[in-house]
Amino acid sequence: MQRESHAIIIGGSLAGLLASRVLAKHFDRVSIIERDFFPEKPAPRPGIPQSRHLHILLNRGKIILEEFFPGLENELVAAGAPSLDPRSIGWFSPAGWTPHFSPDLNDLIMFSRDLLDCQVRRRLAENTNVHFLEGGTVTGLLANASRTEVAGVSVRFRDRHNPGNIHAENLYADLVVDAGGKVSKTPQWLKSLGYEPPLETTINAFVGYASRIYKCSGKLSDTAPVFMSTAPPFRTRGGGIFPIEGNRWVVTLFGGDRDYPPADEAGFLEFARTLPTPTIYDAIKAAEAITPVYSYRGTENRLRHYERLRRYPENLIIIGHAVCAFNPIYGQGMTVAALDAQMLDECLQKQRERYQEGDLRGLARQFQQKLAKLHTIPWTFAISQDSRYRGSTGAKPNLGTRLIIEYMELVLKALVDDAKVCQAFLEVVHMIKPPAVLFHPSIALKAIGQLASGGQKVEGTRQN
Known part of the structure; x- marks a missing residue:
């Protein structure tokens, strides 16, 4: 009887969820280990602190998600996600308002991050070989005797109903994928196995943002979606206002060079008033807010160079923000997560054509090298803007x-x-x-x- 193949994913954020969709095609069993307990309905959770803020799925990302989950776009719209004609979006670029024209782009689907993740988890649950292991914190990598191959992970599980009830477990797998985000511990885990941790490139423009959700009514309901870019080094403030499901509008304000938008009501409104155009301020000054102001400042760009390691273990793959994290204000994160998963699918298919089924020799190193090339363009886009802030620190272009x-x-x-x-x-x-x-x-x-x-x-x- 043939042994069941098993893949483990560390982290149940979007990068991990999309990777699991791919792995479900290539492995008999896929286990997603997530520290949080997933909410049954769309709701924020601790593992995604930025979920309360504006999220935009770029056209390329929307195309890939629809390929992974046919009908997902219609499901989001049915759940209340607005579909936006690009012509309706006002963009105040670093040089001013862009021309009013009909761009040849597909409509944007606007939603909260909570809704998207919930819909994707629901679709994944339809796969009988995908299993969610919630309340699990991965504490280390397991390896073979020679430490040349990763063989699984050690996990500490909490009980959903009794958090004090904790038990440790070793889970073995043919492939381990780290989608644990910026808090990934893989550099330390590799060091404990006798490998050099990867070099890191970090560029921090000290951009922070604050968001609030408003009820769609009055002046707000008449406001076209708007995005106001910063223009460093001279203009450090910007913002956006977009509709989401539930007849709501999310307003996100942001500033670089530590020019952070305040998290109190009066300060938030005053920050909006100082933007180069009054569109957002006029829309929200008398609008009905339905949430507090939430702030977020973890926006540094960090690139871990796994592709440069002289020695790299078999059967370990790192994707998403665990390897390359961008300043989220540029809206690239979800689409790059989709591109990462698409690249993983392509590499696994080629591996199957090259070797016998189940032979993963060379896959991990090859994937990390291809992924590094894939990230070059979005990375350059993010740092080309952030490097222009006067207070930007880290690697210089x-x-x-x-x-x-x-x-x-x-x-x-x-x-x-x-x-x-x-x-x-x-x-x-x-x-x-x-x-x-x-x-x-x-x-x-x-x-x-x-x-x-x-x-x-x-x-x-x-x-x-």
Whole structure:
């Protein structure tokens, strides 16, 4: 009788959930170990402290999620998630309001993070080979005698109804996937097994944000969705206002260089009043808030270079924020988690074609190297903005990245007057097209032309 194949995922956040969808195709049993106890209905939980804030699923991420879970988009809409025509969204870019045009992009589905995670967990539960092991804290990696292969994890479980009832257990698996987020302990676990921990690159612009949910009524209900970008180093404040399920609007304010939005009601409103356009302030000054103000400041960019390790154990994969965490204000996290899972699926399929079923030799190292290349573009996008804050700390951009930063500033100036440049930029932001399209002569000529024109920033009321 053939032995049952088993994969373990550390962490039940979106990266872990999407990875489990992929692993369910390749393994007989998939176990998701999560420290929290999942709520039965959409609700915040301790393991996702940023869930109360604005979340945007980019077009590329929406496409991948629909491939993983056919019909998911319709299910979200049926649960009340608004579908937004991109034409309805006002974007105050670093250079001013973008042109009012019809971008060739799919509608955005707006929802709370709690709703998305709940819907994905529900769909995963339909797979009889996916198992949720809640209340489990992974305390270390198990390895074979020579410590060349990871063989499982040691876990400390809490009882849902009696938290003081704790028991330890060793769980063995053919593949272990760390999707434990920024708090991942894999560097320490590798060191305990005799491996060098990965080098880390960190860039911190000290961006913080605060969010509040409002009832949809009055002036608020007449306000088009709006996103106001910062423009470091000169403009450190920004914000966004978008609808979510339940006839609610979420308002997120943010600031860099430690210019954090306050978490009290009066300070939150005053911060909104100081934004370069009054759109958000006018919408919320008399609106009915239905939650307190919640703040979040864990926004540093951190890249762990597992792909550079001279020695790396078999059967261990690290994905999501456990390997590459971006400043969440740029809305890349959920889409990159989907891309990570898609890459894992491709690597597992190629592994099956290359070796006998169940042979995972070389998979882990190859995956981490491919993942590092995949993260290059979103990482560069995030740090190119954050590196422009005066108080930014950590690694400094190399010459190539600095040139990209300067060129992108010209593109941002050009797009406020040119719908084609704006279209190209949005396609890159939504990861539909590669950044190379922004260097096409038709775009480059308009961008470089900003040097001659001076490309003055636009301030003030939204232009219709």
